[in-house]
Amino acid sequence: MTANQQLATFIPLVADLARDLPEQERYQRLLQALRQLLPCEAAALLRLEDDYLVPLSVIGLSADTLGRRFKVSEHPRLQALLASPGPLRFPADSPLPDPYDGLVENLQGRLEVHDCIGCPLYLQDRLWGLLTLDALEAGRFGRIDLDTLGAFAGLAAATVMAGERIQLLTRRVEDERQRAALYREAASQQRPRELIGQSAVHRALLEEIALVGASELSVLISGETGVGKELVAEAIHAASPRARQPLISLNCAALPESLVESELFGHVRGAFSGALSERRGKFELADGGTLFLDEVGELPQAVQAKLLRVLQSGQLQRLGSDREHRVDVRVLAATNRDLAAEVRAGRFRADLYHRLSVYPLRVPPLRERGRDVLLLAGYFLEQNRARMGLRSLRLSPAAQKALLAYDWPGNVRELEHLIGRAALKALARQAERPRILSIDAEVLDLPGTPPAGGERSLPPATGEARGLSLREAVERYQRQLISEALERHQGKWSAAARELGLDRANLSRLARRLGLK
Incomplete structure (x- = not known):
């Protein structure tokens, strides 16, 4: 040059x-x-x-x-x-x-x-x-x-x-948040978990996290199973002035009803059978920081009333004690239930629901995030490459298309498990350990995965395509591809768009031009 x-x-x-x-x-x-x-x-x-x-x-x-x-x-x-x-x-x-x-x-x-x-x-x-x-x-x-x-x-x-x-x-970043980030970087020796994505809905989620993170508002994080609600809670805490203080988590669905109150508020010696010593609860452990209540919709109603009192007054009593403890805790809660519907059904207290959902935050499912699925797949591929001691672990083009076409009912968690399973299956098929391991579409074993032999190829220009202009032949083939994709996905345009690698609106415009809508 x-x-x-x-x-x-x-x-x-x-x-x-x-x-x-x-x-x-x-x-x-x-x-x-x-x-x-x-x-x-x-x-x-x-x-x-x-x-x-x-x-x-x-x-x-x-x-x-x-x-x-x-x-x-x-x-x-x-x-x-x-x-x-x-x-x-x-x-x-x-x-x-x-x-x-x-x-x-x-x-x-x-x-x-x-x-x-x-x-x-x-x-x-x-x-x-x-x-x-x-x-x-x-x-x-x-x-x-x-x-x-x-x-x-x-x-x-x-x-x-x-x-x-x-x-x-x-970017409007308050000094307190900048200081919190520096404290967090100095105090933490572990690499924080990352929210990965570039789609419009993912960027909107990150903007909301930054907005509410700097406040003291209670946040109700909703979303389907496996979308990453706990990661969102971690990101909100990390963006807050409390980032130097602990983030304490409690999975409300993982505890028997008899232990939930003790886990939240603590207990004194002799409060119940097996209480051999005094114990602080999650609220006291989170004092000055943040408490994350996962699956909050699973809390028994008796505990809901006591939780509401702590949120309103900042005071709690350990189980079996008359002494009150004052705590300063920000509460983040998560659920995959429709809590508003639970309130209407009488299974969740309306006053607690309104106290927890001062700022409701919905985490989008993976099927709404377009090509983010490939970025997340890359993250899990690199993890598995290191774990398996491989030089390289990659997705074939057909495997990438299969990931984009799938609806992901289990969301990011399902993708993580699928990549790990597919990597093991692909390795097991090799006669000897390869330097570069490719994951093909059939190894993913997803609904709608093309059969072994790779991607669809263009049909030869024979039969009814003869005598057509190039534009007419291309449009005919486009109609065929779109119709087949819609048939595979029971008429769901969004799923068909993901399989074809198109934006939903662009596919709709193309279908109208081709006379399919």
Whole structure:
């Protein structure tokens, strides 16, 4: 590439520095320019978070890559790139496994990456992350001037910094919440569990969490089984001024009725048979922090009355004691029941329901989150890859389509278990342990999964398709695909759209144009 061509690549990115662009668009433009400057099959921008590298934007890699969290100690190439003072090119015959093996799109039978270069990104002398480029052809990067990549890395760092500064200017974050985040980071040695997704409904959920997290309001988190209500509660606590204090959880459905009151409020010695010593309850353990009541709809009505009193007055009595204890606790509750209906049926106290649901928060089911299923699948794939000691664990294109087409009645929990089970089944089918393990659609064993043999292929242009123009033949085939998808999903347009990889509204418009609606 000539100097003028390089300049033409850099100029739009320099102009972007002053523009208020969405984060994803800013990073995609950056990677598109990188691929134009240094042609390759795949490029990625990754941010370093503790001991993990988190993909923020990718081009030419499987969609599930964005959901993966690469533990640095498990990926020697990423370790080498982070330790490098500047751009680094790996030899084509390097024995180090590439984290993107099996993840590059349009593999055409070649699963392993054969050429790789990368560069660490620094923001004001702080190691921020990596830029990586990969090619399937050995020696592709042999003639590349690493100084060019180094110059681009400087511009990439400026792009990242500009994006972060614009976010700080436009995001209203109170000082107390910022301090809480710093305290949480210093106090916690465990990596916090992450809410993964990029869909519109998921972004709306994160905005609500940030909004209510900074308040002291009680939150009633509702949603189907397996959507991640406990993770939402953790995120609300982490976003609150109480983040330094404990988050105490109690599953109300997991305890016998006789022990619920003791678990919540504690007991004194001799309060009941087996009470051999004094014991603090969950409210006292959570004093100053947050108490999360999971499956709150399962509480016995007698306990509901006592819980209401504590929420109203902040005072409680241990079981068997006349002494009152004052507590300062924020309560988050979760349920997969319709508590309003339970109130109407007389099974849940109306006054407690209104006290708990000051801010009702619904967690969307997985079937409403579109391509988030692939990001979550990538997260679970990376977990299972490390657990099974594999070089790479990937989904075939047909398997990705099957995941998108399924309705997920068990939501994220079902997806997690399915990925673990499918990985074991796929490994059991191998005669010898593979370097790269692919999960095919038939191993997932989902309803509507195509039979072994892969994805549907276009029918040959014979018979009734002869004599049609290209547009007419394409429209006929589109009608066939949409009709078959609707038939498989009993007329459910949303499910058919997911299977076909289309937005629900776009499918509806296409169907009207084709005369199907």
